[in-house]
Amino acid sequence: MLISIAKTPVANALIGASLFTLSTLCSTAQANMLVSPMSSAIDTKVSSAAQLRVHSRSDATQYVKVVVKRVINPATAQETEEDAPRSGEAAVTVSPSKFALPAGGSRLVRVIALGTPAKEELYRVNFEPVAPEADEERGPTEKIASNVDFALVWAPLVRVLPSVRSPSMTVSGKTLKNTGNVRLAVLEAGACESDASDAKCDWKSVERSVYPGQTWELPHSVTKPVWQLKYRLDGSADVQQNTVRSSTVEMPGA
Structure with missing residues (x-):
């Protein structure tokens, strides 16, 4: 059987x-x-x-x-x-x-x-x-x-x-990379015209676990000057959101 x-x-x-x-x-x-x-x-x-x-x-x-x-x-x-x-x-x-x-x-x-x-x-x-x-x-x-x-x-x-967690990631073009030492539960990504609160953003669902050292191609047809990312860190139910203008995404909540 x-x-x-x-x-x-x-x-x-x-x-x-x-x-x-x-x-x-x-x-x-x-x-x-x-x-x-x-x-x-x-x-x-x-x-x-x-x-x-x-x-x-x-x-x-x-x-x-x-x-x-x-x-x-x-x-x-x-x-x-x-x-x-x-x-x-x-x-x-x-x-x-x-x-x-x-x-x-x-x-x-x-x-x-x-x-x-x-x-x-x-x-x-x-x-x-x-x-x-x-x-x-x-x-x-x-x-x-x-x-x-x-x-x-x-x-x-x-x-x-790990005993000391250092979450971090970068975005280059449309490629997200986990440069930290813990898994990132990425929920959504927005490609935005600016970092203004009323900026137009193209939001896409990601719902992806990105492990340390891994890259993931964001599901957008074009890139924009600013990225917004919604994610969770292990052990926290809170959804965090980050806005970046450069290729480096600083991770709050580490």
Whole structure:
């Protein structure tokens, strides 16, 4: 049987994140477990771990393996994944990495940052079905899942933030570049005739996560002397707006 993967799409993960509608993968009745939250962050200035809760929706014990992947070039056509490093400033691990999930029960899994990254890093935590070990102990009346197909493999996102955040970006022509060390949730961009409060602006929706070092082509047909940008910084629900006349966008709220 095919195993579908319940992923949070990185490109749309602006504030928190929404899971793909389960009906596009399979009916919720087929999901033998649930994982929450589907998007979280570790602020290394105040914490070293994020917590994920796994809930069983099965009447049988299931066995789960947890695999962490680092997302490379997130929210781009070049997005790939690699094994999360186990040492260095971007090292991440999980505890436990394998466990039995009893029927109707739940389990807490901790995603632990072993270092402090220089820039924001993104990880996908995969909860995968596995067969029980031959020597696994079980009670005399315990029911074991007859196969390892969850119908859904859950893969929430966890962002690890640097201890000191330095948000910044530049705009050259129509190309926006994140020159800071944290993700920018860019909501809208306006190409304006001037910086006057009543200036005419061509506003376009962006709704894009732009990660450190990435560029993004703004959806405007022409450039104007002034850019206005609406965005959010991680951990803040407030929409910030900035007006610039040059190629450099100063970032308030850092």
